[in-house]
Amino acid sequence: MYGYEITQRVKDLTGGELNITEGALYPLLHRLEGAGLLEVEMENIGNRIRKYYSLTKAGKKESAAAMEELKTFLQTMQFLIQPQLS
């Protein structure tokens, strides 16, 4: 996916709840690219060149780890806010 597509897709999937600003998106994409988690491919779409981002092998592994971490965090918060009484 390319940068603009990512912002629109996130907006569409979350019904406008999550709005990633350009000022946040591109620095993050470059940081992830620098860390080897994203790779890029350039494509000439006629009147300009487009840069597509995709996850590397390390990126997919990191993505799965991040999802697990988020899940654990949510479970922990759930426990703190609504602990089950024994």
Added chain:
Amino acid sequence: MLTKEQIEYLFAFCRKHWVNYYDVQIELVDHLANAIEDKIAANPKLAFEEALTQTHKSFGVRGFAPVVQEKQRAIERQSRRLLLQLFKQQFRWPKIILALMIFTLSFSLAPLLPNDYFDITIMIAIIIIMVIIAIAGYSLQRLEKKSGHKFLLLQYQNALNCAFLPLNLMTAIQLFPNEHKIMLNKLGTSGHLIGCLLLTLFVIMAVATCRVFKNIKQTLLKNYPEVFQIAA
């Protein structure tokens, strides 16, 4: 779809806002173009310049600056990581043969050199290697000049400073404060060992640096063929 003139206008807009590197410009131009096309599709009466102003505002008060800064940091990180990866690869079989050959050859020749000439010989060898690295780096700069564009990918200098670490160690040994100036040749076999080891490390680092340059050149030719085909 925006016209060719409007796309050129966007490139000029990026340059006006201090984005002088082509590899950053093309990404921003594509984003701006997409956003403007969407805004005009939603409101056909909206002028191109107004749509551009609105899109630029969404980058925040600092505009494009964080994009360029983070891209620069990312390139330095990638270059450094690639250099260390290629350096470590040189110590795997069969590439380690080169390191062993350099060390063995230099260590065998060291006792044959006249007194006081060992340090000078090592320094001359290092200078020759530095010239080779400089020529390899210069050929990349020439490629960039021929393309007519500046690339952030070619601003790798800070990342590759660690390539000179063995040389810095050699200099530190020579400048060690002592009533008798420490020269490697005065340390006998130990001095030869240290000198040959540092020379070997420096040569291997130089090989890795030249491979980084090759990798950068391949990336540029792959990602921006239209620019570099004209240059080539």
